[in-house]
Amino acid sequence: MAASLYAADPxxxxxxxxxxxxxxxxxxxxxxxHFLAPPAPQILEALAAGPATAAEIAARMxxxxxxxxxxxxxxxxxxxxxxxxxxxxxxx
Amino acid sequence: xxHILRLQVGPVSFRIGSQWRGPVEQLRRLYAGYPExxxxxxxxxxxxxxxxxxxxxxxxxxxxxxYVLPDAAPLxxxxxxxxxxxxxxxxxALGQKRFLLLHAASVEKGGRALLMTGHxxxxxxxxxxxxxxxxxxxxxxxxxxxxLDDGRLHPFPxxxxxxxxxxxxxxxxxxxxxGPVLTGTPKGTIRHLRPNPEAVARMTEPARPVLILFPxxxxxxxxxxxxxxxxxxxxxxxxxxxxxxxxxxxxFDALTRFVGALPSRAIDYADTGQAEALVDELWRxx
Amino acid sequence: MRDSRLLARLLADPAAARxxxxxxxxxxxxxxxxxxxxxxxxxxxxxLPPRVEALLEAARRDGESARVQALWEAEMARRALAPLGVxxxxxxxxxxxxxGLEAARGRSIGDLDILVPRAALPDVERALLAAGWEWVxxxxxxxxxxxxxxxxxPPLIHRERDRMIDVHHAILPLTARPKPDMERMIGDPxxxxxxxxxxxxxxxxxxxxAHLFADGDLAGxxxxxxxxxxxxxxxxxxxxxxxPALRERSQRHGLLPAVRRAVRLARHLYxxxxxxxxxxxxxxxxxxxxxxxxxxxxHQLTATDALYRRRLLARxxxxxxxxxxxxxxxxxxxxxxxxxxxxxxxxxxxKARRR
Numbered sequence: 001m002a003a004s005l006y007a008a009d010p011x012x013x014x015x016x017x018x019x020x021x022x023x024x025x026x027x028x029x030x031x032x033x034h035f036l037a038p039p040a041p042q043i044l045e046a047l048a049a050g051p052a053t054a055a056e057i058a059a060r061m062x063x064x065x066x067x068x069x070x071x072x073x074x075x076x077x078x079x080x081x082x083x084x085x086x087x088x089x090x091x092x
Numbered sequence: 093x094x095h096i097l098r099l100q101v102g103p104v105s106f107r108i109g110s111q112w113r114g115p116v117e118q119l120r121r122l123y124a125g126y127p128e129x130x131x132x133x134x135x136x137x138x139x140x141x142x143x144x145x146x147x148x149x150x151x152x153x154x155x156x157x158x159y160v161l162p163d164a165a166p167l168x169x170x171x172x173x174x175x176x177x178x179x180x181x182x183x184x185a186l187g188q189k190r191f192l193l194l195h196a197a198s199v200e201k202g203g204r205a206l207l208m209t210g211h212x213x214x215x216x217x218x219x220x221x222x223x224x225x226x227x228x229x230x231x232x233x234x235x236x237x238x239x240l241d242d243g244r245l246h247p248f249p250x251x252x253x254x255x256x257x258x259x260x261x262x263x264x265x266x267x268x269x270x271g272p273v274l275t276g277t278p279k280g281t282i283r284h285l286r287p288n289p290e291a292v293a294r295m296t297e298p299a300r301p302v303l304i305l306f307p308x309x310x311x312x313x314x315x316x317x318x319x320x321x322x323x324x325x326x327x328x329x330x331x332x333x334x335x336x337x338x339x340x341x342x343x344f345d346a347l348t349r350f351v352g353a354l355p356s357r358a359i360d361y362a363d364t365g366q367a368e369a370l371v372d373e374l375w376r377x378x
Numbered sequence: 379m380r381d382s383r384l385l386a387r388l389l390a391d392p393a394a395a396r397x398x399x400x401x402x403x404x405x406x407x408x409x410x411x412x413x414x415x416x417x418x419x420x421x422x423x424x425x426l427p428p429r430v431e432a433l434l435e436a437a438r439r440d441g442e443s444a445r446v447q448a449l450w451e452a453e454m455a456r457r458a459l460a461p462l463g464v465x466x467x468x469x470x471x472x473x474x475x476x477x478g479l480e481a482a483r484g485r486s487i488g489d490l491d492i493l494v495p496r497a498a499l500p501d502v503e504r505a506l507l508a509a510g511w512e513w514v515x516x517x518x519x520x521x522x523x524x525x526x527x528x529x530x531x532p533p534l535i536h537r538e539r540d541r542m543i544d545v546h547h548a549i550l551p552l553t554a555r556p557k558p559d560m561e562r563m564i565g566d567p568x569x570x571x572x573x574x575x576x577x578x579x580x581x582x583x584x585x586x587x588a589h590l591f592a593d594g595d596l597a598g599x600x601x602x603x604x605x606x607x608x609x610x611x612x613x614x615x616x617x618x619x620x621x622p623a624l625r626e627r628s629q630r631h632g633l634l635p636a637v638r639r640a641v642r643l644a645r646h647l648y649x650x651x652x653x654x655x656x657x658x659x660x661x662x663x664x665x666x667x668x669x670x671x672x673x674x675x676x677h678q679l680t681a682t683d684a685l686y687r688r689r690l691l692a693r694x695x696x697x698x699x700x701x702x703x704x705x706x707x708x709x710x711x712x713x714x715x716x717x718x719x720x721x722x723x724x725x726x727x728x729k730a731r732r733r
Contacts, residue, residue, distance in 0.1 A: 015341060017348040019323040026344040030450040031337065031443060032539075033344055035327065085510065085538070087450070090457055093696050107402050109696055132429045133402045138696055158409040158697060187409075189436040340443045 003054065004091045006080055008047035016041070030087055039065060040079050044088065051092050054080060093138065098128050102237065102248040102295050104188070105129035106180055110139040111147055115172030122173065122251050122271045122284055125292050135159075135187055137179035142166050155179045159186035171274050174282060177253065184235055185334040191237035191246060192339060192346050195332040197221075198236045198245050198301075199228035205245045205299035206375065207236055208307050209332050215309030218258040219367055221285060225262075226368065230291040231299070240342045243349055244298040249291045251284040259283055261364060301350070303378045304329075306358040307367065313360040317370060325356035379403040379695030382411060382600060383647075386691070389413070389604060390648040392420045401430050403695030410697035411600045415441035415484030441484040448472045448487040451541050455490060456574050458509035462501050465575055467493040467567050469546065469585065473576040474605070477568070481608035485601075489533075489542040493577075495564055496547040503531060503545070511536050511543060523725070527553050549585050554715055556592055558584070558631035579613040579620055580627035587640035588633050591686075595705070595712035599690045600647075606640050607648040614653055621653045643686060646679055 015026040023041040025034045036044075039061065046052065046060040054076050061076075069075040083089035093109030095116040106129075110116045137157040141147035146154075151169040155161075157179055167175045184193060196209035197220025206228075208216040217233040224230025230249055237246040251271065254262060262270075262285060271284035286292075304325055320328075329347060330336045336343045357374055361367040379400065385407050388394050398404055408414040418437035426434070452472050459466050468476050471487035494502050511534040515521075524532045529548035535541065548560050563584075567575035577585060583606060590602045613620045628634040644650040679687065689708050692701040699705060713726075 015344065017344075017352070019326065019348075019352065020321050022323040024323070024326060024344075024348060026341055028341065029446075029453070031340050031446045032450075033330065033336075035323070087454055087457075107406075131401065131427055132405070132433065134429075134433060136402065136406045136697060138698070140698075156698075158406055189440045190432065337447075338440060338443050340439075340446065342439075 005051045005053055006047060006057065006084075006089050007051040007092050008044050008083075008089050011045075011048050014044070025088075027088060032087070034086060034088065039076065040083060043076065043079055043083065047089065093140075097123075098133055099123055100127040100129040100295075101180075101250055102232070103190075103246050104135070104184070104237075104248065105133040106135050106137055106183065107133035108137045108139070108176055108179070110153075110172070110176070111141055112139065112151065112153070112169060112172060114169065115139055115153070115176050118173040118272060119176050122286055124268070124286070125289070126295075135180070135183035137176060137183060139172060139175055139179065155182065157183055159183050161186075167277075171277055173271055173284065174274055174277055177251065177284070180250065181234060188235075188237075188335055189338060190240075192240060192343050193333055193335045194236040194238060194329060195234070195334070196236040197233040198231040198247075199223045200231055200245075200247075200297075200299040201228050201375070203299055204378070205231065205301040206303050206305065206371070207245065207301050208305045209236075209329065210306050210308065215307050215361075215367070217252060218254065218261065218309075219307055219364070219371075221252040221254070221287075222261060222364055223368070223371065224287060224291060229294060230287045238301075238346055238350060239298065240339065240346045243301070243346065243353075245301050246298045247291070247295045249287040249295050251286050253279075254283050254285055256280045301354060303374060304351070304354050304356040305371070305374070306356070308358065308360045309362070309367070310360065311362050313362050315362065315366040315370060316360040317374065318358040318360075320356035320358050322351045322356065325351045379407060381691040381700065382407045382693040383691055385411065385413060385417065386600065386647045389417060389420055390607075392424060395421055395424050395426060400695065401427070405433065406695060406697040407693050410693055410699075412486045412598060413601050413604065415444075415486055416601075416604060417484070419484035438484060441486070444487050445475050445482065445485075447541070448490065449475055451490040451536075451539070451543070452476055452492075452574060453572070454509070454536075454539075455492060455506070455543060456572060458505050458511075459494075459502060460573065462498065462505060464494055464498040464502065465564060465567060467564065467575040467577060468570075469493055469577070470589075471605075473582070474609075476570055476574060477576045479609065480612045481605045483608075485605070489544050491544045491546060493546045493549070493564065496560070499531065499545070499547055506534055506543065506545070510538055514542065527551055549588050550592055554592060556588070556632040556636070558588065558633060562630065578623075578627075579609070579617070580623040581631075583609055583613070583624055583640075584628055584631050584633050584637060587628075587637040588631075591636040591639060592633065592715060595709045596686070596689045597699075599686075600693075603640065603644050603647060603690065607644045607650045610641065610644065610650050610652075614651065625654060639683060639686070642679060642683055643690070646683075646687065647690070 009029055013028045017024045023036040025036055042061050042065045043057055046057045058072055058076050080089060095110045095113050097108045097116050097119050099106045135158050139153045140156055142154040146152050152166040153169055153172050153175040154166040155164055155175050155178055159182055196207050197216040198205055198207050199220055208220055210216050220233040231247040232249050233252045234250060235248050237248050269286040274282045306320055359370045361370060408417045414437045418434040421434055452468055469491035471485050472490055474482035514533040514535050521532050529546055529551050531545040534543045549558050550556060563581050566578050568578055569575055586602060586606050590599055628637040641652055645652050689704050692699055694700050
């Protein structure tokens, strides 16, 4: 079974402000404001290059950001699930 | 609507209509000296009987207007003044879209403003009113109006609602500034205090905010000052705003600039003397 | 201000704004009728007193914010329901906004209303509950009543976003007398770019008229009629086949009387151009030598129309609903329309006992 492809809105639809390590994100398509902690903002940045599976996202992130977890894939999957519920990410 | 009052408070004007004479007369006395708006009133408040017989039989006042809360309970006629105040608050909370509304007290000194925010009962209202009598210019105790374009705070000096124990702190006031004692209200015993003449005279002068405070009053508390991070301040301020979401990106920009540029501090105090001392200390550093 | 006719006149003819004396009352009426945003757009660009302009500008921005939030709800519903492969048809304000119609300009939008095939209801319900929506009320009688007789599921609200969704499977309750052809309505939708649908133009008008006259007690009627005016104008202008299609669909759904009444009242209040005959409206010179439209007998208001008009305009300058007896009559009528007398009696009995 093929892994799900995740997608996010392009960066120009997001307005972000960094405050003490937290990212405040204004999502223009919904008008909603979200508080994101790493690695969520990095996941969104990774998706700016186009839709990707969880593994591909981890790879894109691996270069720029170290995921501190015993199971990076599971950590990313959990964050993706939260981002999906928040409407910031969807599966195509 | 047989009894009508038009009232200007800072940049906002109200048209208040009532089926009973009492509440409007009390309101007129409480807001003596306030300007009457010319032309358009921003919001309409109506004090009316829920059922037509409630106008005379155990009269109770339903709070209505441009914006309503569908299941709001009516108040007895004796608390009609409170109903009018709640009606004005409701219009602001649901209908104000020109400014970012923060549930906060604000005072000004030397052209710079101090914002105090927190839950009901945390003490911001009383503290704001007290500072207004001790060398600060009172700008408001319920709502602070943040300008979406230039980040200044606009005054909104409504009558201060003093509850229970706080009443004692204002014993030396000019009695003409005090409204009637209202007992048995949903918040206990309440009395309204008109802001002092300086606050009224300068109600159209905005001020640049320089400090955000989260005051916490408690008889058992040790006086203390804590730093509050900008992210936490942002979160608490969105919770304290009724119109943040409706204002969209402009609201986001105004609020992020606000917390990003200003220091935020939490203060604990057990009496007003301590509160004043803490505020003075922080103000000198701001 | 005794009633809301000045508001209707301003919407139809924004140039009349220079005659307005009492803006506070006019705004109170507009807000009470959920037409403040629409009015603000109609008056855009006109020279107005500065404070009025500031208030209307805030209303326009607010309408824009409401539009974004409404379309987002539609998008989240689309994501939750896409795997089902079922057509999801947007209704009312969200539909007008999603389709980019004039009727959406400044319109206040409350809940999300969608229409799905009745057979798909269990799957739709399951998918929405799984995606974060939950029931608003936990009342077995209401629930049982809803599911058996109503044209929609009991209301759902999203637990994070706090916004409601109404899932319809028909446009009228099953107990109402007209029986619209839901298969045709759901079978002929207009696709949007993102995979959602809206009703065909004729069906949109039929739905609006049904909602206005065959289901409700006319609260908010002035706004619904404004929707109908905007839709009729836009559809009529862009498609010469629209009016014949409207007649045909109205007949098919058993709602031609309701649609014709809606059209007459829209014309009366908002000067909507009518074109049932697809013939140019004959112009004749009156005694002063000015051209005027010759209004056919069937466009004039009937005696019953006048009662509707009375109900529609029952709002005073303080925003209060007026004409209590007229309103009561329409309220009783709305229940009467929704269900047969015996059912109505039982229903009111159960409700009364529960108080």
